Amino acid sequence: MEQDRRAQWLRGVLDLCVLGTLAAGESYGYQLAQALDAAGLGPIQGGTLYPVLLRLQRAGLIAARWRGGESGPARKYYRLTAAGETTLRQAATDWSGFAGRVGAILSTGGTAVRTAAGGAQ
Template sequence: MDTDRRAQWLRGVIDLCVLGALRDGESYGYEIARRLEAAGLGPVPGGTLYPVLLRLEKTGHVTADWRAGAGGPARKYYRISPQGRQTLADAGADWRRFTAGAGALMTGVATP
């Protein structure tokens, strides 16, 4: 996949993808980045991820707390808030409709 294209697409949905990565439980930045990459989004550098996490925290979509590391530095753990879950559900549904329409246009296959 073209990395410039992937980066452009990711900018539009990274907030939702991060919320989705936190849907099933709390996590810290490095692990969130690994989940995003494992989902096929490619590598997400810290310079991209941490501003997103800070923005989501400031808007109340995630909460966070620092915890002592086991033999290492402290880690900041993030968890999705009820507001974040609602945004993920609402915007996720909008995103699925949008991508279905875009896919239909690109492939010539009508959506139901």
């Protein structure tokens, strides 16, 4: 997949993906990055992820607390807030609708191109 376009798409949905991943439970930054990578989005750099987490926290969609210390160093854990859950549900609906429409255009457009090239109408 072309790198620039992938990065553009990711910029648009990364915050929602973070919300989606946190729905499964509390998590910290590096763990989130690994989960997103495993889910197929590719490696997410810390420089990209943490500003997103800060923005979500400032918007009140996630909340954070420091945990750990006994079995390892302290880490900042994030979890969804009620507002975050609402936003996630809404976003999921919006996204499937949006992605469906875009998909239709792309596949129809592809068919139209093939038809036109074939000379038939």
